[in-house]
Amino acid sequence: MFRFEHTYLLSILVLVPVLVGFYLAVLRWKSKTAAIIGDKDLVQVLTRNYSPTRYFWKFFVAISALVFLVLAAANPQTKGEGGKVNRKGLDLMILMDVSKSMLAQDIKPNRLERSKQLVSLLIDQLSDNRIGLVWFAGRAYLQMPLTTDVSAAKMYLQNAGPDAVPTQGTVIGEALKMASNSFNSKEKKYKAVILISDGEDHDPEALKIVKDLAASGVMINTVGVGSPQGATIFDPATNDTKRDANGNTVITRLNELQLRELAQTGNGTYVLLQDPSAAVRTLQAQLATIEQKELQDDAFVQYNTWYFYVLAMVLVLLLLEIYLPERKPMPV
Template structure:
């Protein structure tokens, strides 16, 4: 398979027709300038040592060198037949609750900070699995589609918080539906969801969606964070505890029963998040029992690159352009040029 690693750089080839147009305009300007200077025969003699053909050849050499350098920057590649192109793994979607209730401090430093620590450890230990990320509160947002680029996942995780989702609330059902859409529906297995939340959502729609996902081969694992007794929520906007419309202090509690029911219906496990390392180990063990599939991802493939051949050829063309003289060698230079129009005077 042939491809360009940086295919967007090929847009620079649009400079080629611009260069051709510039050359044509330059030649036209030269002709008009010569015509305005005076006697044509005298001008021809004075400029006889300059070759328009060599100037054209030098321009072509520079133009071809530019094209080769642009192609080299785009980096043409072919897939190596000898390199590993497939690895076995799973498609795993992590659904992280970033609602304001996750700012409660019954789990130190906050529920959200502990949850992000868990996600970070999962990312570090996912191995060859593909990972996708969804943040949700009052709405669900796909942060990263399924990929093996785990470094990018770490970058997305740094910005996870209530500000990432403008609408507040906890819509577990919508997040689960979005995760289902992110999977390849042709596969009836090889798929898993890890839902991390305090479970403050009593929408029965979430249970129905879990049943549909389980029927399509998706394992639903849930992680509960918080305390059943509940805690107040610190609101950074007011530097005070969050209050409802009637001025009462809001208490957020872990809805462990719902999260357990979702995991049981989704053929997965429920994990209470107290220690991130222990929770990550339980989830990895659960995922290890799922049958793996061949993941076709270009990050697993080895590619042969050819940019250096193009750079080498471009340098040769530029060297030839530099060494090619624009002037014509003359056997004997005339000391004085006499115009035929002035020879009879």
């Protein structure tokens, strides 16, 4: 398999048509200048050693050197032997609620931070699987498609919070739809979802989507974060507790009933998040009941790099451009 390691550098090639346009503009300028002089015989005498063909070839060689230089910087690579690592695992989508209600501190330090601790442990303990991440509040956003890249998952997790999803609410149904779209629709197994939320806003659409997911072979597991007694929400934007339109303090409560119903319908398990390590063990045991498939992990593929050959071509072209004369020899 051929690839470029730094594909973003290929965007520099947009300079090529710009330089071609500049070259054509210079040719037009030369033609207009010759026309201004007026006397064709005089122009021929003045430019008798000018060669349009040689001028073109010097430009062509120079622009080719630029193209090869960009290709060298992008580092062309081919896949090496024995680099692919095969492993058995699942396709697992982790859906995490990042709404402001997750800032409630009925579990310490707050619901969101405890959820992030859980997700971090899940990423570590389930690294043999392909993992995808969805953050949701009033809308759902795919943060990371299914991958075996653990370091990327940890990076996305660090930035999880209410600011990642500006619209507030708890659209569990939309998050489940996004997870569904991330799976291979042709497979009827090897797939699971872990939904982490306080379930505060009842989403009637969520149960229907879970039924559809279960019918397509996806196991739905849910994790409840918070307490049924509830707590106030500290709003960092106002540095005060969150209040409704009438000025009353908002109390957010864990909706265990909805989360249990979703897990039961989705052939999974419900876990109340208290100790993240214990929750991970319970979820691992549940996921172990799903048949696993062979996953091809490209994260450890070794690539052969070829930029130095392309760079050698650049050097040859630059030397050729230097020694290629623009003018033809004067007649003796």
